[in-house]
Amino acid sequence: MASLKEWWHRLGSPRTFYAIAQRAGPWFTGLGVAAIVVALTWGLAFAPPDYQQGNSFRIMYLHVPTAILAQSVYMMLGAAGLVLLVWRMKLADMVIVAAAPFGMSMTALALVTGAIWGKPTWGAWWVWDARTTSMLVQLFLYFGLIALRQAIPREETAGRACAILAVVGTVNIPIIKYSVDWWLTLHQPSTFTLTAAPSMPPEMYLPLLVSVLGFYALFAGLVFARTSNVILDRERSTAWVRALVREQTS
Amino acid sequence: MIFSSLSDFLAMGGHAPYVWSAYGIGLVVILVNVLSPGIARRRFFEIEGERERRAAVRAEQE
Numbered sequence: 001m002a003s004l005k006e007w008w009h010r011l012g013s014p015r016t017f018y019a020i021a022q023r024a025g026p027w028f029t030g031l032g033v034a035a036i037v038v039a040l041t042w043g044l045a046f047a048p049p050d051y052q053q054g055n056s057f058r059i060m061y062l063h064v065p066t067a068i069l070a071q072s073v074y075m076m077l078g079a080a081g082l083v084l085l086v087w088r089m090k091l092a093d094m095v096i097v098a099a100a101p102f103g104m105s106m107t108a109l110a111l112v113t114g115a116i117w118g119k120p121t122w123g124a125w126w127v128w129d130a131r132t133t134s135m136l137v138q139l140f141l142y143f144g145l146i147a148l149r150q151a152i153p154r155e156e157t158a159g160r161a162c163a164i165l166a167v168v169g170t171v172n173i174p175i176i177k178y179s180v181d182w183w184l185t186l187h188q189p190s191t192f193t194l195t196a197a198p199s200m201p202p203e204m205y206l207p208l209l210v211s212v213l214g215f216y217a218l219f220a221g222l223v224f225a226r227t228s229n230v231i232l233d234r235e236r237s238t239a240w241v242r243a244l245v246r247e248q249t250s
Numbered sequence: 251m252i253f254s255s256l257s258d259f260l261a262m263g264g265h266a267p268y269v270w271s272a273y274g275i276g277l278v279v280i281l282v283n284v285l286s287p288g289i290a291r292r293r294f295f296e297i298e299g300e301r302e303r304r305a306a307v308r309a310e311q312e
Binding site: 029036109236248 | 251252253259262263264265268269271272273275276279280282283284287288290291294295296298299302303
C-alpha cells in the first residue's frame with residue numbers, strides 16, 4: 001500500500017511524467033497515425049458499399065471514432081479534474097490544459113463529418129435531434145473550458161475552476177450516449193455495443209475497429225506530447241528544465 | 251479494391267463531394283494535431299536557448 005502511494009506521488013511529479021512521456025509519446029503517436037492510415041484506406045477503398053447508403057457511409061470511418069473520442073477525452077478531463085480537486089495534483093491540471101484542445105477538435109470534426117454525412121442520408125446538413133444537439137452542447141463545454149482557463153489570470157484559481165467545470169460537464173456524456181435510446185432520433189443507434197454482435201459484416205466493421213483504436217492511440221500520444229510542452233512551460237525556471245534547455249541547444 | 255477503376259473510386263458512386271470533403275477536413279485536423287506539439291516544443295527550446303545564451307554573455311561581461 002505504501003509503495004502504491006509512493007508510485008502515485010511520483011507519477012504526479014511533472015519531471016517523472018515528462019521522462020515517461022518523452023519515451024512513450026512518439027510510440028503511441030506513430031502507432032495511432034499508422035492505424036488511422038490503414039483503417040481509412042481500408043474503409044475508403046476496400047470495404048463494400050452500404051446497400052442503402054451506397055458510398056456515403058464511408059464517412060463513418062472518420063465520424064464514429066471522432067465522436068467516440070469527443071466523449072472519451074471529456075471523461076478523462078473529468079477524471080483529471082477530480083484528481084486535481086481531491087489530491088491537489090498539479091499534473092492533473094496540466095493534463096486538462098493539454099487535452100482540452102484535442103477533445104474540442106475531435107468534437108468539431110465529429111459534428112462536421114456528421115453534417116456532411118447527413119446531407120445525402122437525411123437530406124439535411126443539420127437536424128435538431130437529441131444526438132446532434134447534445135453533441136453541440138459538448139462542443140460548447142470544450143469552448144467553455146478553454147475560455148474559462150484563459151479568463152482567469154491566476155493559475156491555481158483557473159485550474160480549480162476548470163477542474164470543477166470538467167467534473168460537472170461529464171453529466172452530458174450519458175445524455176449523448178443514451179440520446180438515441182431515450183428519444184426518438186433520426187440518428188442511428190450505436191454501431192458498437194459491448195453486449196451485442198455488430199450489425200455489420202466484418203469487412204465493414206473491422207476497419208472501423210482499427211480506426212477507433214488508432215484514434216485512441218493518437219489521443220494517448222498527443223496527451224503525452226502536449227502535456228510535456230505544458231510541463232516545460234510551467235517549470236521553465238526549475239533547474240532541471242534549465243539543464244535540459246542547455247543540453248538541447250548547445 | 252472494391253471499385254473497378256480509379257475514376258470509379260474517385261466518383262464514390264455519386265457521393266464524391268461528401269466523402270472527399272469529409273476526408274479532406276479530417277486529414278487537415280489530424281495533421282494539425284500531430285504536427286503542432288513538435289512545433290511548439292521546438293519554439294520553446296529556441297526561445298529558452300536564446301535566453302540562456304544571453305544570460306551567459308551577461309555573466310561573462312560582469
